Amino acid sequence: MLEIRPEAQAxxxxxxxxxxxxxxxxxxxxxxxxLRAAGAAALSLVxxxxxxxxxxxxxxxVSSEFDLFGKQLLGLAPLAVAAEKQNQGVGSKLxxxxxxxALTSGWDAVFVLGSPAYYARFGFSRVxxxxxxxxxxxxxxxxxxxxxxxxxxxxCGGLVSYHPLFSKFGV
Numbered sequence: 001m002l003e004i005r006p007e008a009q010a011x012x013x014x015x016x017x018x019x020x021x022x023x024x025x026x027x028x029x030x031x032x033x034x035l036r037a038a039g040a041a042a043l044s045l046v047x048x049x050x051x052x053x054x055x056x057x058x059x060x061x062v063s064s065e066f067d068l069f070g071k072q073l074l075g076l077a078p079l080a081v082a083a084e085k086q087n088q089g090v091g092s093k094l095x096x097x098x099x100x101x102a103l104t105s106g107w108d109a110v111f112v113l114g115s116p117a118y119y120a121r122f123g124f125s126r127v128x129x130x131x132x133x134x135x136x137x138x139x140x141x142x143x144x145x146x147x148x149x150x151x152x153x154x155x156c157g158g159l160v161s162y163h164p165l166f167s168k169f170g171v
Contacts, residue, residue, distance in 0.1 A: 002090065004097040007044040007056070012036070014053040015046065022080035031169040032078065035060050040163045042074055043105070045098050047081070047090045055081040057094040059102060062111055064132065065158025071108040075162050095122050102148055109152040111145045111160055119144055131157040135167075 007015060012033075019029035035041045040060045047055030062075040076098065081090045099122060102110055111127070112119050113136060124144035127133075130153045134143040143160075147153055 001049070002054075002093065003048045004045055004093055005048065007046050011046050011053055015044075015056045018053060018056055018082060019078065019080050021083070023078070027169045028078045028080070031165060032056075032058055034165045034169065035163060038163070038165060040165070042107075043098055043101055045094055045101070047085075047094055049085070053082075054085040055079075055090040055094050057091075057098050059098055059107075059110065060163050062163070063161050064153075064156035065161070066156060068155030071153065071156055072106060073156070073160075074102055074107050074110045076110055076112040077162075077166075092121070095119075099123075099146065099148065108149050109145050109147045109156075111143070113138055113142055114144070116141050116144065122146060127153075127160070132160050133158065135159060135161050 016029045016033060019032060020026055035058065041058055042061055043059040045057050046053050057076065057079045059074040059076050062073045064073060079091055079094060099110060112124055113134065123146040126141055127143055127145050128140060145153060
């Protein structure tokens with residue numbers, strides 16, 4: 001049985017190993033450790049099956065260049081699932097649980113850089129309608145957001161910035 005829950009202290013080394021394995025480098029794992037240490041890991045969820053950590057997702061605060069109403073905005077990154085558990089719904093369950101937790105925790109919207117084919121199923125869509133741009137050089141269709149509250153991005157515009165640690169780790 002798959003369990004989705006907030007990360008615990010004992011999960012941290014397992015999360016690190018999962019991220020290194022999933023991304024085949026240390027950048028994302030080191031980024032997550034640094035965001036956690038900086039107090040910028042707003043929501044961190046793990047997927048556990050048979051007492052084994054098989055997935056992880058992190059949400060950290062992002063900001064919009066123009067934010068007239070003080071919106072609470074998150075970025076979803078990274079998302080990782082153990083190789084042997086991919087294509088079994090683990091990532092989807094992590095994302096859905098994370099979005100539900102973000103909503104109940106008072107966040108207004110969540111941004112993601114990724115595959116439109118994958119993230120559209122969770123309500124993510126291009127940010128063009130909100131006049132928002134990304135700090136990273138990506139295709140416009142790969143920068144998406146989902147509003148968690150009605151009018152979740154009203155009053156926002158311009159450049160969306162992730163935590164400075166993302167640039168430090170080249171992620």
